[in-house]
Amino acid sequence: MAIPFNLTPALPEMTLLVSACVVLIVDLFVPESRRQISYWLTQLGLLATAWFSLYVFHETPVHTFGGTFIADALADLLKFFSCITVILTLLYSRVYLAARGLFRGETFVLMMFSLLGMMVMISAGHFLTLYLGLELMSLSLYAMVALQRDSDVAVEASMKYFVLGALASGLLLYGMSMVYGATGSLDIDRVAVSVFTGNANRTILVFGLVFVVSAIAFKLAAVPYHMWVPDVYEGAPTAVTLFIGSAPELAAFAFAIRLLVGSLAAMWVDWQGMLIVLALLSMIVGNVVAIAQSNVKRMLAYSTIANMGYMLMGFLTANVNGYSAAMFYTLTYVLTTLVGFGIVLLLSRRGFEADQLDDFKGLNQRSPWYALMMLLVMFSLAGIPPTVGFYAKFAVIEAAIDVGLVWLAVIAVLTSLIGAFYYLRIVKLMYFDEAQDQTPLEARFDTRVLLSLNGLALLLFGVFPQQLMGMCVVALTRSY
């Protein structure tokens, strides 16, 4: 099978790699007081990558590099959104990073390499590329968590993340080797053909699938592979928490799509059962344990776990409707997380971390506008109309009911009612409690504008979800 050696589909990756290397070199010669230069170069590189992701837009899937690289509509869209997410993350966390001595070239470069890893995962056409992309992303993340190396919590979180991440990689490799043993190939398309025609040994395939699904669950932070999430979210500097909680979710979604839909779609009966268990446990454990948290970052960590459970509910329906609902859920969840952590970052200042629930007391008196933004975030996470979270939950529940999983949908609704308690508790703290801390909120102009736009987008997509949903459906139908 001769596949032409075409570089054009990989234009976004190459742009990102080149700009990361440029930032790495330029940063060496930039004096401490002019660190802004590296920052703006990074933003420029990310913007160029985002633009190229759409510029190369592929109507039909294109393979290159001997089939190890797939470029399709899904990949282009997810790459574009990942870039935008990282741009916003950097923008929101600029002041926070500067106050903690993390406004350094290494932070920017590690973020860019991590994004590169995600993009490699998103357009992987081969198990080897998928694994290497995962490692590239994770290695950069481990280092970023530990960047504040004088903080014991951060170093502990990084170690935990590293050890558990290595375990997950081991599980993934073991699963992949089993799939290789059964099908004789690591190429995603060839594996798919081999599984579909039934030439492969089914027992070994299911055996490998168990390990592959475990690795996916670890990356998605689904129960019972969720142990690392609360500790890493709490221990990492908030800016890094925002990074971990946003773009990698998109990559993890792509990872699941490439593995389960791209190569093992013919075994959907087997993985559907596994995903039902994961989704069910995530929704219950995530929402119930989040109630007991007094730390906002830990609470949002459990909220991530619960939300990935809802996302999996759309995914496990094994049809394009379900996948689109899951993609819509992931995209809008990332959008919501960005605003939520953006406000946590805004409330923090030099020598002070606003990571306790009490820090949100009386936010309405200090800044009505940001209180309103946080209200939108909480309403969206709780799934209250007219915010986008409502439509996202509605779409995944509808997808589950369509395939006859009514009992799962009922549990999803019940757990989301439990979840509403701790989301609305923050709203209560902001609007009905006296402020303990009267320090005015300060933010740069660009942060203020983009955070507000990002917050209003939750409302906009909630009222008009059709465009974004249509985009997800088109991307998935054109790719699979």
Next chain:
Amino acid sequence: MNIQPFLFYAFALILLCAALLVVISRNPVHAALWLVLSFFSAAAVWLLLQAEFLAIALVLVYVGAVMVLFLFVVMMLDVNFAKMRERFRSYIPVGATVGILVVVEMALVLIGGYLSPAAVQNPAPSPPNFSNTRMLGLQIYTDYAYPFEIAAVILLVAIIAAIALTHRTRRESKYQNPADQVKVRSRDRLRVLQMPSEKKGQ
């Protein structure tokens, strides 16, 4: 009787035992040496699969370079491993239960059918003058050029991360900047004080 299966089982057994000892040995230097043994046995298994280049690379790179460096690090660091293990014992029951459960489940699946020699075919024997190394080189730089490049980027990230996490500018360092020394002006260093003159002998 063919000697190959016998060799395979012997090396596989050594590999498993050595790997187990890496995890359970108390002395980290011993653990590193057991790891060397497990790399050796793995290399021998690869040799049996006619992957001679990979086997040699494993011995040269891992045994020769990585593990020697690792031994150096372990000897240089003064880590109290006994203290780190203090609470380790309390996790043994849970860990052992889960571990044994996973192993038993895996064994139940794998023993049925997969282990029979008929289930997997041996690879066709290579023709004479077949160069494993040459094929590997051709594959890496053509079909697998993209993963190869990503692996390079991963190594770059490892370098950046290692430097970012360990490099500190030392406050007490006596580092001199010649440019600053040359540019210095007398009024930066010398302060002339005006004082009323004093009479001798008072």
